[in-house]
Amino acid sequence: MKIMVAVKQVAFLDDEFEIRDDGRDVGEDFFEKDLNEFDHFSVEQAMLIKEAAGGDAEVVIVIVGDEDADDALRTALAKGADRGIRVWDDALAEADGIAVAKVLAKLVEREKPDMVFTGAQSADFGSAVTGMALAGFLGWPHAAVVSNLDYASGARTATLRRELEGGLEEIMTIRCPAVLSIQLGINQPRYASLRGIKQAKQKPVDELSLDDLGLSAAEVAPASRVRRMYAPERGKAELITGSAAEQAARLAEIIKELRGM
């Protein structure tokens, strides 16, 4: 019995940031990186299934990313997952959800898991496409935005609840193996212990290239391309303080400024 959990390292903006010279992304120095929030829930869900099976299930964490992404992978491993796989190739530098899904599909073929989890979406780009695209490539049953899951290790079906528009929920039974994208709040993710963090550093992580997976750079060319990233202009407000005379003076200044005087 094996559960594969695909995770992502996401970027958070600092309070102050600058756009890269090519205008297509924020400069690397203005990011803080961390494991995608949704993935804490998908990893936890896998761990709960493993623990309910008395440990008789393997949880494999997979990530597409460069060396930096090791931190996110180890964060997931520190919670008790068994091993990791990290896939990287410079050709993946601008990979979108579709390209990542293609890589993940190859990993599924290689690992043959009984269940695949992804987060419902990533906290930084929020496309919510990777999990369902993966299911599409695999031709597997799938369910998105899963908020409740009843699944025992090795079972042939799972019963789940997912969130729909307008506050509706649906309950469905799904044939396994399947790809499920996991919603926030499905469980209460655990924190890693110091032992977990120490052990995670020793856990096996396979580092694979596109070659290893039999993929060419052309096959993972992104289906979309960011043309420009920018901060939209915002309206300005200013609190004018001081004595009545000072306030009037500042107001006159602003009016002159706006009228270009």
Next chain:
Amino acid sequence: MANNRPAKYDILFEPIKIGPKTMKNRFHQSPHCIGAGSDKPGFQAAHRAVKAEGGWGAVNTEYCSIHPESDDTMRVSARIWDAGDVHNLRAMTDAVHKFDCLAGIELWYGGAHAPNMETRQTPRGPSQFASEFETMTYCHEMDHADIKQVQQYYVDAALRARDAGFDMVNVYGGHAYGPLQWLNAYYNRRTDKYGGSVENRGRFWVETLEKVKNAVGDDCAIASRFAIDTLYGSSGVEVEEDGLKMIKMADDLVDVWDINVGDIAQWGEDAGPSRFYRQGHQLPWQKFVKQHSKKPVLGVGRFTDPEKMAEVIRNGELDIISCARPSISDPFMPQKIKEGRLDDIRTCIGCNVCISRWEIGGPPMICTQNATSGEEYRRSWHPEKFEKAKSKDTILVIGAGPAGSEAARVLMERGYVTHLVDSAEKVGGHLNDITTLPGLGEWGYHRDYREVQLEKLVKKNRDSQLALGAKRLTADAVLSYGADKVIIATGSSWSGTGVNALTHDPIPGVDARKPNHVTPEQIFAGDKKIGKRVVLLNADPYFMGPSLAEMLAAKGHDVTVIDGVGFGRYMHFTLEAPNMHRRLHELHIDVIGDSWVSKVEEGRVEYYNVWGEGSRREYRGPGVLPREENRSHKWVEYDTLVLVTGRQSDDSLFRDLKARKDEWAKNDIKGVYVIGDAWAPKILADSTFDGHRIAREIEDANPQLPLPYKREVSVWGTAYQPGGEHKQEWRI
């Protein structure tokens, strides 16, 4: 990193000329007590210098006695009586001057308010009166020769101050001291040229300033602290009457005015606790001075927000922001504002625990927010700089309350991999409840500072973790957690059975499992309905009883307090007592003092006067009280009984782990320690100190117990006075 300081704060960093001196910016550390005086020169120098380093443009001593005739023992003032004091205070001015900061001294003559318990001299004043502050002390009414002599004390002290390296001398007429006693007709009942009209009552002050200015005015800036309104209406000094007249009379003689309000008997109107006063609370009085003076004006008001500070200067209310408490809480506040690091400011919470130590008389100052305050010299703790970790040990801190969050913060500042775990979703522990009590919202700055810093530090410290909302850790979970060292900071709880400081026993009939008996925690949780008639049993001397009584009475409950320890007794020291008593009165809260509870029945409490036993003591054999039995018992009815009787440590996790010490080694645990309320219930400042202290000393042989600190005591074999004799001599 770019400086994010908004341009509107630039005004705080404009230099300002004060007589012969120039302050580099508008941050003035007001004179305030620390318990160092001139007797602990290392403490004095290090405490003031760390503020100079932190960017203050001027720092001051505490009130500094000009002559043995003004001796405040047991309270600790500085003294500049002789060459020995000059030598010791020189340590401060030298240390402060290293940071382009002015050093100021506040020249204090207390008159009747100084009890002279060490020097045994007789204080002098404008008229003879018994001090309303030190009710055992009367002063001797000065004649004209006395006036000249006391004014000469000021001059001689100013000259010594100059020799000690001070840049500013402050003729202290705040808090009902010195020349203010002359101006204030409440004290001054004279009929000669020093009494009667405001010109006459102000004469002592004007003459003293003239003499001091003539003596040192070329070398030192002359300041004068002036309580411009003593807040008793026409029975005292009022700002728009005597206050402004005095400003005009003396304006040519000062280089800067230092303006506050109030007196000494209720000086919480000046050093206003956050329970009652927001920042800038004295401005409605202070702001008049700039309209009538040609000189720069500075003043206090627990200014913590640069937005307010800049506004006050822009509005022409003050020229210089003076801070005592905010400078204690964050000695680096000016530098942090300068660098635009506003979220790094450790904001004063206005609890006045710093002041409480002076009021108690003797102990060194402490600060709830800043555990390094007062520890600069004796423990070598810098508020912003930390010794790098001395080992690779990983640390688990359990409990993110005041003690645990401070321990984790300092451990991470030092570079230790630290996990801070709490079952609550928020940092702060019981402080999150306390801040919901009337007037105590600002105490939440204690939590906020740590929350912000922990979030920053956990990102910088690889493998560290802030685990909030986590499962409660059992001893098994701690043993297998993988930490090298474990710090338990699990706090304390209020007794649910009425265990108290008077009997050390539960109160018969008290049981917080009943729906109508509630502990403070149960009130905060809000699960129990509170009835109309509340009886609050109080055996805790600090804020919890009065706060809950106020909260419940304000909500419409009829509150009766049965108190056995002095209701809000410690709040006298924090200057919260006068207005707290006014609140109790306004809310018709009935306090039955000097009483305790013998038993509780359904709907009624039996209590007795604690002095109700016979006064005559005699041996009456075993099992028999050696006095007449207490027969003062009475009953009072309640719908809800509130239990503020005592606290007990929540230390079961610590004790479980201690009991399994033989399992530590095989789990690679080097030590398990307990801090804060879990060690023994204590005030917030001491819990915070515990957390800070263990983090500074975590690699030592036994971090549970503090290292010895550097003591400053006089060394036998040396005379304090240069050229003096230390040996015993008889005058025979």
